[in-house]
Amino acid sequence: MPTVTWARLDGNRRAAVVAAAEAEFAAQGFSRGSLNVIARRAGVAKGSLFQYFADKRDLYAFISDVASQRVRAYMEEQIRELDSSRPFFEFLTDLLDAWVGYFAEHPRERSLHAAASFEVDTDARVSVRAVIHRHYLEVLRPLVHDARGRGDLRGDADTETLLSLLLMILPHLALAPYVRGLDPVLGLDELTPEQPALAVRRYVAVLAAAFQPAHVHPDQPAQPRR
Structure with a gap:
């Protein structure tokens, strides 16, 4: 976590460090990311970074948290707009469409996400994934809990497994x-504009088959939104 010195730092200087660190970690990941480059781009001495954060991994986790908060804020807005009180798997389809769309339009967040997913340093990967998963679960768990309460999930549904699957998807x-x-299996290696939406619907169909009550029979799979 940032130090007291970071909290006292001028807002413009904090923003410069965050922007420089996001750019470097998005491009190079944690292992190859350079504190020298971050310091130079931010206009601070390298030693100052160690006054703001305990070490490089602490800075990396903080930057991942900042990026995750941006993604979370967008998705929480989408949850309100899409009306999470609708039938769960119908709502989930639209939410995953919005998720794919967000990363299509935000290449830096996508790069930071890739850096966290493909990081070879185990300790760094675990610490950053813990940050990201915390945000995921704080948003997803209430949605799944409410869906079960409404009867959108089977009474004996293993909701922890559902959450685990969503953390992978x-x-x-x-x-x-x-x-x-x-993903060459669902056609995402030969990308067309429709392919991500079709993949979303195939994932949701499998989840619905596993977790939806037997008496619920959707008429037709949801079609990709235009």
């Missing part, structure tokens, strides 16, 4: 349409 959908080689 969300990062995949953030990257697979834009990183060749991640």
Whole structure:
């Protein structure tokens, strides 16, 4: 976590350090990211970074948290607009569409997400994923809890497994349409404008088959929004 010195720092200087660190970690990841480059771009001495953060991994976790908060704020706005009180799997389809769209329009967040997913340093990867997963679960858990309360999920549904699957699907959908080689199975290696939306619907169909009550029979799979 940032130090007291960071909290006392001028807002413009904090913004410069965050922007420089986001650019470097998005481009190079944690292992190859250079504190020298970050300091130079931010216009501070390298030693000053160690007055603001305990070490490089602490800075990396903080930057991941800042980026995650931006993504979370957008998704929480989408949750309100899409009306999460609708049937859960119908709502989830639209929410995943919005998720894919966000990363299509925000390449820096996508790069930071890729850096966190593909980081080779285990300790750095674990610390950053812990930050990201905390945001995911604080948003997703209430949605799943409410869906179960409404009867949108089977009474015996293992909601922790559903959450675990969503923790795998969300990062995949953030990257697979834009990183060749991640998903040749659902056609995301030969990307067309419709392919991510079709992949979303295939994922949701599998989740619905596993977790939706037996008496619920959707008429037709939801179509990609135009």
